[in-house]
Amino acid sequence: MRATTKIDRRIVKTKEAINKAFLELFSEKDFQQLTINDISERANVNRGTVYLHYTDKYDLLDKCIEEYLNQLIAFCSLDENSPGNTTLNSDLTPIFIYFEGNFTFFSSLFAHQRTFVFRERLLAFITLNVKKKLEMQNLDSKIDHELNAQFMASAFVGIVEWWIQHAMPHPPSFMADQLRRLFEKNDIYAD
Amino acid sequence: MRATTKIDRRIVKTKEAINKAFLELFSEKDFQQLTINDISERANVNRGTVYLHYTDKYDLLDKCIEEYLNQLIAFCSLDENSPGNTTLNSDLTPIFIYFEGNFTFFSSLFAHQRTFVFRERLLAFITLNVKKKLEMQNLDSKIDHELNAQFMASAFVGIVEWWIQHAMPHPPSFMADQLRRLFEKNDIYAD
DNA sequence: TCAATTATTCAACAAATGTTGTATAATTGG
DNA sequence: CCAATTATACAACATTTGTTGAATAATTGA
Numbered sequence: 540m541r542a543t544t545k546i547d548r549r550i551v552k553t554k555e556a557i558n559k560a561f562l563e564l565f566s567e568k569d570f571q572q573l574t575i576n577d578i579s580e581r582a583n584v585n586r587g588t589v590y591l592h593y594t595d596k597y598d599l600l601d602k603c604i605e606e607y608l609n610q611l612i613a614f615c616s617l618d619e620n621s622p623g624n625t626t627l628n629s630d631l632t633p634i635f636i637y638f639e640g641n642f643t644f645f646s647s648l649f650a651h652q653r654t655f656v657f658r659e660r661l662l663a664f665i666t667l668n669v670k671k672k673l674e675m676q677n678l679d680s681k682i683d684h685e686l687n688a689q690f691m692a693s694a695f696v697g698i699v700e701w702w703i704q705h706a707m708p709h710p711p712s713f714m715a716d717q718l719r720r721l722f723e724k725n726d727i728y729a730d
Numbered sequence: 731m732r733a734t735t736k737i738d739r740r741i742v743k744t745k746e747a748i749n750k751a752f753l754e755l756f757s758e759k760d761f762q763q764l765t766i767n768d769i770s771e772r773a774n775v776n777r778g779t780v781y782l783h784y785t786d787k788y789d790l791l792d793k794c795i796e797e798y799l800n801q802l803i804a805f806c807s808l809d810e811n812s813p814g815n816t817t818l819n820s821d822l823t824p825i826f827i828y829f830e831g832n833f834t835f836f837s838s839l840f841a842h843q844r845t846f847v848f849r850e851r852l853l854a855f856i857t858l859n860v861k862k863k864l865e866m867q868n869l870d871s872k873i874d875h876e877l878n879a880q881f882m883a884s885a886f887v888g889i890v891e892w893w894i895q896h897a898m899p900h901p902p903s904f905m906a907d908q909l910r911r912l913f914e915k916n917d918i919y920a921d
Numbered sequence: 922t923c924a925a926t927t928a929t930t931c932a933a934c935a936a937a938t939g940t941t942g943t944a945t946a947a948t949t950g951g
Numbered sequence: 952c953c954a955a956t957t958a959t960a961c962a963a964c965a966t967t968t969g970t971t972g973a974a975t976a977a978t979t980g981a
Contacts, residue, residue, distance in 0.1 A: 545979080547926095547927075547928065547977085547978060547979080548977085548978070548979095549927085549928050549929070549976090549977060549978070550927095550928070553928080553929080574966090574967065574968090575967080575968075575969090576966095576967075576968095584929080584930090585929065585930050585931070586968095587929080587930075587931080587969090587970085587971095588928080588929060588930075590968090590969065590970080591928080591929080594969090595968085595969085652846040652847070653846075654846055655843040655844075655845055655846070656843075662888075681911060682908055682911050682912060682915075683908060686889065686892075686908050686912075687912070689888055689889060689892045690885045690888065690889055690912050691885065692888070693884050693885045693887065693888020693889065693891075693892075694881045694882065694884050694885035694888065696884065696888070697853075697880055697881065697883070697884020697885065697887070697888065698877065698880060698881055698884065700884070701877075701880045701884075717873055717874060717877050720872060720873050721873060721877075721878070721881050721916075724873075724915065724916055724917075725912075725915055725916065726915075736949080738947085738948060738949080738956095738957075738958065739947085739948070739949095740946090740947060740948070740957085740958050740959070741957095741958070744958080744959080765936090765937060765938090766937080766938075766939090767936095767937070767938095775959075775960090776959065776960050776961070777938095777939095778939090778940085778941095778959080778960075778961080779958080779959055779960075781938090781939065781940080782958075782959080785939090786938085786939085
């Protein structure tokens with residue numbers, strides 16, 4: 540039982556070309572004045588072909604972000620053998636290592652103010668994991684579970700954003716350690 | 731000594747007209763397919779005039795957000811007599827009341843994924859206030875001051891965003907109380 | 922291998938964008 | 952009030968955008 544029917548090689552080739560061209564241009568010039576024409580020329584495809592796969596350049600960027608974050612989640616998850624499982628590893632260092640390894644893209648991203656998709660996606664992932672921890676501990680608190688999870692996850696994502704926007708002033712290990720301390724203050728322990 | 735030289739009445743009139751037209755259209759139809767032409771027509775100004783004041787519709791939206799948040803900060807700050815001071819009132823209820831009062835705009839905002847400016851502006855304001863509190867208490871912590879402030883402020887803004895995005899499921903007083911509890915857990919007390 | 926499918930190209934299109942130069946009108950400062 | 956300034960209107964422009972239809976090429980499945 541194949542999960543997906545074989546994808547036409549032409550599509551794969553074209554998408555890869557467009558993606559590559561876009562990522563190049565994205566780090567080269569301002570996103571604002573980056574036209575579909577630029578991208579199609581660099582990718583050596585017809586301009587119309589780009590519109591065939593993406594609605595506009597924003598859609599293109601969003602799909603790139605999606606892909607990067609899927610990579611991140613795969614990179615930082617336990618249980619490599621059960622791919623559906625997205626449980627965050629208790630050591631948070633890999634998260635920061637991943638962003639460090641893709642610095643060029645992510646720092647460009649923040650320069651271009653197109654961070655909504657990035658936040659939403661990362662936030663959803665972290666929120667899920669924080670909720671799991673909260674439910675496991677199930678402490679009797681006067682603070683709403685949902686709110687608490689949202690609070691901690693937002694804080695987490697905020698720290699990551701701050702770190703990227705400030706050109707990663709601390710090493711990943713330091714960041715992971717600080718985050719662990721902050722989580723422990725809120726009764727969320729690594730294991 | 732006047733702080734600003736008198737602003738040409740034509741500019742004020744035009745900007746007000748554009749702003750009003752934009753805000754109307756913003757809640758009526760999708761931002762994506764909202765053209766400068768639509769706006770200029772509704773505002774009864776020449777299309778070129780819009781470009782005279784704003785670079786594009788994104789800039790126009792950003793400036794609206796700025797204005798709303800300036801209002802918020804004025805609304806929620808102590809020391810009305812010293813206008814430069816932007817110290818957050820210890821009771822956080824007004825913040826949620828303000829957003830509740832401008833529900834239409836802010837919920838449209840999140841529907842259009844143009845939240846970068848909103849976050850940045852609100853985050854800066856909250857971070858400033860959290861830092862003040864941290865410095866005042868000056869507790870001996872193994873957690874970096876800057877990181878700690880960023881952590882708490884992001885969490886704060888995240889809660890506000892969550893509340894708006896989820897159509898404000900709790901009353902402002904409840905939200906303010908929950909936030910106070912969460913801050914107290916992190917040794918940040920109202921007064 | 923071959924027929925069916927479909928991705929891509931190309932050209933042409935209307936619409937929107939952003940800019941520029943000139944004319945006109947309103948406002949301001951003296 | 953008047954002269955200087957400047958905001959706006961208007962028209963024209965090149966560019967970008969997003970779409971469409973027909974022709975062509977590549978891929979697939981049998």
